[in-house]
Amino acid sequence: MAHSVRWLGHSAFHITTEKGVVILIDPYITGNPSCPIKKEDIKQANLVLITHDHFDHLGTDVPDLVKATGATLIIQPELVETLRKAGVSSDNIIHYGMGMNIGAQAEIAGIKVIMTQAFHSCTAGSPAGYIIILEDGKTIYHTGDTGIFDSMRLFGEIYNIDLALVPIGSVFTMNPLQAAISLSLIKPKVTIPIHYQTFPVLTQDAGEFIDLSSKKAPEVKVEAIKPGQEVQI
Numbered sequence: 001m002a003h004s005v006r007w008l009g010h011s012a013f014h015i016t017t018e019k020g021v022v023i024l025i026d027p028y029i030t031g032n033p034s035c036p037i038k039k040e041d042i043k044q045a046n047l048v049l050i051t052h053d054h055f056d057h058l059g060t061d062v063p064d065l066v067k068a069t070g071a072t073l074i075i076q077p078e079l080v081e082t083l084r085k086a087g088v089s090s091d092n093i094i095h096y097g098m099g100m101n102i103g104a105q106a107e108i109a110g111i112k113v114i115m116t117q118a119f120h121s122c123t124a125g126s127p128a129g130y131i132i133i134l135e136d137g138k139t140i141y142h143t144g145d146t147g148i149f150d151s152m153r154l155f156g157e158i159y160n161i162d163l164a165l166v167p168i169g170s171v172f173t174m175n176p177l178q179a180a181i182s183l184s185l186i187k188p189k190v191t192i193p194i195h196y197q198t199f200p201v202l203t204q205d206a207g208e209f210i211d212l213s214s215k216k217a218p219e220v221k222v223e224a225i226k227p228g229q230e231v232q233i
């Protein structure tokens with residue numbers, strides 16, 4: 001048995017832990033050209049993590065997903081009112097409807113979630129990433145939308161990161177070179193490149209990233225999977 005980390009295209013992930021806990025990250029499903037599923041296909045979720053409020057991350061499905069599954073939504077305080085107005089109960093928002101912020105750690109269903117900074121923009125709150133520690137200690141770092149920053153090195157030192165999810169699309173995030181160098185800071189065992197190919201303006205394939213990673217962080221295994229595919233950790 002292992003944990004399944006399924007890419008739903010762009011920055012969206014559906015993680016099922018060995019014990020059956022389901023974690024959704026940036027579930028941009030409706031309208032996502034590379035997402036292989038419909039929101040109705042998601043019957044269970046325990047945690048929903050949002051990195052920031054851009055349409056391709058917060059999306060439009062979060063209120064329905066939370067209402068249908070009873071999941072706990074992890075968002076920043078500045079997004080709480082928006083989600084409440086969309087019908088999400090305070091009971092389903094982390095910390096009794098207060099939200100959480102960068103540096104904080106929450107624990108839900110045996111999963112530890114740490115919110116990290118990301119260098120990007122957004123409408124309310126500030127962009128974030130997540131370090132997710134599963135029941136057995138396996139650790140995933142979703143950087144969110146971000147340019148490279150040196151504190152990624154610190155996250156690699158504090159947390160023993162098994163899997164890093166890094167954007168390579170350029171235009172709005174790291175380009176393939178920055179993403180490859182970020183791996184030398186984070187020092188994960190495995191990486192999945194994300195936030196590319198979804199729209200014509202983004203980097204269209206992972207080839208350059210794979211090539212640069214082999215030079216900048218040769219010890220990291222690159223899993224350039226297709227939307228809908230999964231990696232086991």
Ligand SMILES: [Zn+2]
Nearest residue numbers: 052054120145
């Ligand atoms: Zn964004």
